[in-house]
Amino acid sequence: MQAAEGKGAGRFAPSPSGDLHIGNVRTGMLAYLWARGSGRRFLWRDEDLDRVRAGAAERQLAEFRALGVRIDGAPVAQSARTAGYADACARLEEAGLVYECFCSRRDILAAPSAPHAPPGAYPGTCRDLDEGQRAQARERLRSQGRSPALRLRTDGGERTVGDEVRGEVTARLDDLVLRRGDGVWAYNLAVVVDDGEMGIDQVVRGDDLASSAPRQAHLAELLGLPVPQYAHVPLVLGPTGQRLAKRDGAVTLAQLAGTGFDLWAWMGESLGFGPWTGLDDALAGFDPARMVREPVVFDPDANACGAHARSAMTSR
Ligand code: GLU
Numbered sequence: 001m002q003a004a005e006g007k008g009a010g011r012f013a014p015s016p017s018g019d020l021h022i023g024n025v026r027t028g029m030l031a032y033l034w035a036r037g038s039g040r041r042f043l044w045r046d047e048d049l050d051r052v053r054a055g056a057a058e059r060q061l062a063e064f065r066a067l068g069v070r071i072d073g074a075p076v077a078q079s080a081r082t083a084g085y086a087d088a089c090a091r092l093e094e095a096g097l098v099y100e101c102f103c104s105r106r107d108i109l110a111a112p113s114a115p116h117a118p119p120g121a122y123p124g125t126c127r128d129l130d131e132g133q134r135a136q137a138r139e140r141l142r143s144q145g146r147s148p149a150l151r152l153r154t155d156g157g158e159r160t161v162g163d164e165v166r167g168e169v170t171a172r173l174d175d176l177v178l179r180r181g182d183g184v185w186a187y188n189l190a191v192v193v194d195d196g197e198m199g200i201d202q203v204v205r206g207d208d209l210a211s212s213a214p215r216q217a218h219l220a221e222l223l224g225l226p227v228p229q230y231a232h233v234p235l236v237l238g239p240t241g242q243r244l245a246k247r248d249g250a251v252t253l254a255q256l257a258g259t260g261f262d263l264w265a266w267m268g269e270s271l272g273f274g275p276w277t278g279l280d281d282a283l284a285g286f287d288p289a290r291m292v293r294e295p296v297v298f299d300p301d302a303n304a305c306g307a308h309a310r311s312a313m314t315s316r
Helices: 022-037 056-066 082-094 105-110 131-143 187-197 207-222 263-270 279-285 300-304
Strands: 009-012 041-046 098-101 149-152 158-163 167-172 177-179 202-206 229-233 296-298 313-315
Touching: 009 022, 009 202, 022 041, 022 056, 022 202, 022 229, 022 263, 022 279, 041 056, 082 098, 082 177, 082 187, 098 131, 158 207, 158 229, 167 207, 177 187, 187 207, 202 207, 207 229, 263 279, 263 296
Parallel strands: 009 041, 202 229
Antiparallel strands: 098 149, 149 177, 158 167, 296 313
């Protein structure tokens, strides 16, 4: 494990569920430029607790290395770190902040939500069950071959964190899942424990995760871990205006190879810096303050016939 000493660190933490598309590559590259541009180390983490496709983690890292990215230390795999998540959860439990949740997804959707709760927030059904009710619910789940999830007890208050791109991000805290009913450690807990223990003090990632940041900051504080600096960067959208996805067409580096698509030129232009020629040029030209803050559209069809990157890109 990378020690949390010395200068700070940024990171890229992709889920190895398949090949990265160029929107993910752009986000990871921004994390790299942000880290190096601020004199930080750059760490790599495979978020492989869930949805793993064989060989994807290796291919994702190989693509970044082929682009010239240098990783500090060995890549870290979450699947090798479950003891740390269990330990963090036990500490929260000792502090009286963990409870068993017996709800199915359907139960949660059907329950009336608390006033001011964000959409999809847990309605609190299992928060205050007594021991007898819990024993009964455990038995009911066991007879269905299920186990309870573990949730964090929060007061539902609002929390704001600073964000280098958005200024600040505010979200209402909710009783997030720490361990799922199938025994898998939940994303929020794993990210917070890992970022803290890896000495990561700068989190650059897609802005679809912005609303998780206040919850993660809260969890970090409960665990006595420092809250990192956040930068939630705009996403690349597909032609329909939804975030870019594999179903939009040729969007991975492997699919785009040989089409004349110039990744560096596209990345630089789409971020408002003009076409980059490679990593050194990107490092020299990157300035977070001048970065385009709006999402950009990538249309694989416009690119398929070898058109210049510019025609595949429209600012929104
Ligand atoms: N593993 C997450 C993803 O691939 C990113 C998590 C994070 O950066 O906090 O979307």
